Amino acid sequence: MPRASLDKDPHEVAAMFDGVASGYDRANSFMTFGFDRRWRTTTARVLDAKRGEKVLDLAAGTGVSTVEYARGGAWCLAADFSVGMLRAGLHRKVPMVAADALHLPFADGSFDAVTISLALRNFVDTKAALVEIARVVKPGGRLVICEVSTPTFAPIRFFYRRFVLKLLTWVGSRSSTNPEAYSYLAESMLAWPDQRALGEIVASAGWTEVEWLNLTFGVVAIHRAKKPSLNSAV
Numbered sequence: 001m002p003r004a005s006l007d008k009d010p011h012e013v014a015a016m017f018d019g020v021a022s023g024y025d026r027a028n029s030f031m032t033f034g035f036d037r038r039w040r041t042t043t044a045r046v047l048d049a050k051r052g053e054k055v056l057d058l059a060a061g062t063g064v065s066t067v068e069y070a071r072g073g074a075w076c077l078a079a080d081f082s083v084g085m086l087r088a089g090l091h092r093k094v095p096m097v098a099a100d101a102l103h104l105p106f107a108d109g110s111f112d113a114v115t116i117s118l119a120l121r122n123f124v125d126t127k128a129a130l131v132e133i134a135r136v137v138k139p140g141g142r143l144v145i146c147e148v149s150t151p152t153f154a155p156i157r158f159f160y161r162r163f164v165l166k167l168l169t170w171v172g173s174r175s176s177t178n179p180e181a182y183s184y185l186a187e188s189m190l191a192w193p194d195q196r197a198l199g200e201i202v203a204s205a206g207w208t209e210v211e212w213l214n215l216t217f218g219v220v221a222i223h224r225a226k227k228p229s230l231n232s233a234v
């Protein structure tokens with residue numbers, strides 16, 4: 001089973017997730033010390049998907065987040081390019097489709113909102129994916145990203161980088177079928193831009209009203225943004 005390198009060959013990333021799919025939900029909860037549930041419920045609150053809306057949960061993996069977002073009655077579609085991850089979530093009562101974030105198989109303006117949780121940093125080209133996502137969202141539609149970020153308080157940042165990521169790799173190696181995949185995940189967390197830098201990438205991809213909310217001291221941040229409405233063009 002390949003170990004995806006940080007330059008993110010998409011086939012290796014997909015194969016890596018296929019390889020960890022069967023134990024992914026359990027390992028993820030272990031590795032985040034159960035915080036993943038809280039992050040998902042807060043993301044669902046920020047997303048605020050309402051009955052009658054169409055929401056794309058992109059890189060949804062096993063659909064664990066999709067179920068959360070659909071609670072308010074919106075139609076939520078789980079999309080992922082790892083068929084293994086989707087298959088591991090088939091017991092969940094949400095529609096699923098195999099799709100690559102860089103080439104989405106949807107018409108322009110298909111969704112009211114797109115959300116991505118703990119996955120944007122795995123995309124081979126962050127900005128290109130954000131541009132492609134904007135294409136499939138209606139004018140005025142929403143983007144909500146939940147992703148690991150940078151703790152804002154320096155001592156916590158030091159402790160997190162020095163110890164917690166190492167601990168994560170160790171816990172992942174105990175609870176997962178592919179320990180190397182979890183070193184990749186920890187490395188990808190370290191290499192990821194901080195809150196402001198990600199906000200700038202989102203804005204540079206054409207999104208407006210970009211703002212973020214720190215969770216768990218900034219270990220995770222939720223970014224939200226809007227696609228400009230048609231009448232906002234100058």
Ligand SMILES: C[S@@+](CC[C@H](N)C(=O)[O-])C[C@H]1O[C@@H](n2cnc3c(N)ncnc32)[C@H](O)[C@@H]1O
Pocket residue numbers: 010013014017028058059060061062063064065079080081082085099100101102116117118119122123124
């Ligand atoms: C860490 S998992 C997160 C899964 C889920 N969103 C969650 O919150 O548990 C990252 C997911 O991103 C998916 N992924 C990575 N790059 C992708 C891409 N270009 N297109 C679609 N899915 C992708 C992987 O297959 C994997 O299922």
